[in-house]
Amino acid sequence: MAGPPPTAEEPREGPERPPEGRSARKHRAILSAAGELFLRQGYLGTSVDEIAASAGVSKQTVYKHFDDKQHLFTAVVFASIDHVGRPFYEEIHRLEDSDDLEADLRELAKRLSAVATDQRLLQVRRLVIGEAARFPELGHAYYERAVDRTTRSLEARFRGLAERGLLRLDDPYLAAQTFIWLVLSVPLNRAMFSPETETDAAGLRRIADEAVRIFLAAYGATPASPRRGARPPAQA
Amino acid sequence: MAGPPPTAEEPREGPERPPEGRSARKHRAILSAAGELFLRQGYLGTSVDEIAASAGVSKQTVYKHFDDKQHLFTAVVFASIDHVGRPFYEEIHRLEDSDDLEADLRELAKRLSAVATDQRLLQVRRLVIGEAARFPELGHAYYERAVDRTTRSLEARFRGLAERGLLRLDDPYLAAQTFIWLVLSVPLNRAMFSPETETDAAGLRRIADEAVRIFLAAYGATPASPRRGARPPAQA
DNA sequence: ATGGAACTAAACTGTCCAGTACAGTTCCGA
DNA sequence: TCGGAACTGTACTGGACAGTTTAGTTCCAT
Numbered sequence: 198m199a200g201p202p203p204t205a206e207e208p209r210e211g212p213e214r215p216p217e218g219r220s221a222r223k224h225r226a227i228l229s230a231a232g233e234l235f236l237r238q239g240y241l242g243t244s245v246d247e248i249a250a251s252a253g254v255s256k257q258t259v260y261k262h263f264d265d266k267q268h269l270f271t272a273v274v275f276a277s278i279d280h281v282g283r284p285f286y287e288e289i290h291r292l293e294d295s296d297d298l299e300a301d302l303r304e305l306a307k308r309l310s311a312v313a314t315d316q317r318l319l320q321v322r323r324l325v326i327g328e329a330a331r332f333p334e335l336g337h338a339y340y341e342r343a344v345d346r347t348t349r350s351l352e353a354r355f356r357g358l359a360e361r362g363l364l365r366l367d368d369p370y371l372a373a374q375t376f377i378w379l380v381l382s383v384p385l386n387r388a389m390f391s392p393e394t395e396t397d398a399a400g401l402r403r404i405a406d407e408a409v410r411i412f413l414a415a416y417g418a419t420p421a422s423p424r425r426g427a428r429p430p431a432q433a
Numbered sequence: 434m435a436g437p438p439p440t441a442e443e444p445r446e447g448p449e450r451p452p453e454g455r456s457a458r459k460h461r462a463i464l465s466a467a468g469e470l471f472l473r474q475g476y477l478g479t480s481v482d483e484i485a486a487s488a489g490v491s492k493q494t495v496y497k498h499f500d501d502k503q504h505l506f507t508a509v510v511f512a513s514i515d516h517v518g519r520p521f522y523e524e525i526h527r528l529e530d531s532d533d534l535e536a537d538l539r540e541l542a543k544r545l546s547a548v549a550t551d552q553r554l555l556q557v558r559r560l561v562i563g564e565a566a567r568f569p570e571l572g573h574a575y576y577e578r579a580v581d582r583t584t585r586s587l588e589a590r591f592r593g594l595a596e597r598g599l600l601r602l603d604d605p606y607l608a609a610q611t612f613i614w615l616v617l618s619v620p621l622n623r624a625m626f627s628p629e630t631e632t633d634a635a636g637l638r639r640i641a642d643e644a645v646r647i648f649l650a651a652y653g654a655t656p657a658s659p660r661r662g663a664r665p666p667a668q669a
Numbered sequence: 670a671t672g673g674a675a676c677t678a679a680a681c682t683g684t685c686c687a688g689t690a691c692a693g694t695t696c697c698g699a
Numbered sequence: 700t701c702g703g704a705a706c707t708g709t710a711c712t713g714g715a716c717a718g719t720t721t722a723g724t725t726c727c728a729t
Binding site for chain 1: 473474475477478556559560561562563564565566567569572573575576580607610611614615618619622623625626627628629639640643646647650651
Binding site: 480493501 | 716
């Protein structure tokens, strides 16, 4: 508990990995088992013996690969964080040269809320928040890589759209934050307090559509966005 | 860990308490010390011995007042949760009969963000989220009492304002959620990952003002809310 | 002032855990 | 095939912790 702040120990897997010797295999097995257990039981609630057993590995091997429990934990969370950042990141790029901004924003909003309500991802988020006091650097890293990077990606897209006259905004970063949280606030903050609760797909769609309407009302170039029709334009 | 789900054990202090015998005093001392320690170190990170010592009380007395550690924990958090809900709740009532809606919303937004960035409150939030898997009822109670109750209070206010023609909305609950999260998302979610970081007062004001502008653009009765001060939209 | 309830201090039980030690086994590249 | 690196199993150290027990002390209402 009084140990020095462990620095991250990344998984270190290059894009190619054809041979993968015994050592690398064990390393991955430990990370995987530790991820599963830490996510389910928290940091203090998980013992190294448990991790070793679950990974099919001796405790000694765990300590060969990771200095101590804290390092193992940070390695696990950093690996999960990279899993988190990527999908958001890629979705956003499709907005690059949109013809029908409203439709494309709606699509993006739905993809965002789908990604963000993934159960495993929610549990990582809970875990990082819960351990933020014990591992402050982990909290910062999570915010930086999962939240801020996504926002900046969207910011760049919005800046381009503003230059094309499709959006009116003078602070694209703030606008990006607004968009993301209009979509995610309600489901994400509800999910934080209700583990193992099914996500309400219809509710997500409704919130995503309303988020786009609000966003375009505030930042759209066309003064009159279609009056709120609640449900998507079709059906009814 | 396999015990039955403990039901809440509220502090049970009536509005009057002039005598407060020894027993009640000890009870309060335990709750107070436990609150401090649980909030700082988490559930598993805090021992009952520690709580007893910090409360200036023998361990036996702790167990006289609370069945076990789980019950003590839920009692502590429930007490904190009621602290959380109240201030929000009261701020909102002032919106009842507004003459200058924009100014009053701005005021409300600033008060909300000030309340929500209170360090102790943030720590309760982190704690409940972090232990949500271990204590699901706690998560539900927090959401119900801190989030949902506030939203419903604002919903009632918005419904009144819509009837007076000051707002245009067909789902006041959704509008209330939107307003609250426009104001709180950014500071709250940043704070979740960065304990012991100073809150940026200027940033809060800026976000609060922008939140009101966006809200009125989406739900305001007057079609053109004053364009955000700053420069005119274009720049290139 | 006194009897009982509440409290204290300390020791104890049974369990769990991080991290180490060590002797023996398996893997794998040269 | 052979030698070293990596791994296994088990046991151990030293400590922590939830919850109980006991014997004695303090408080306070009657």
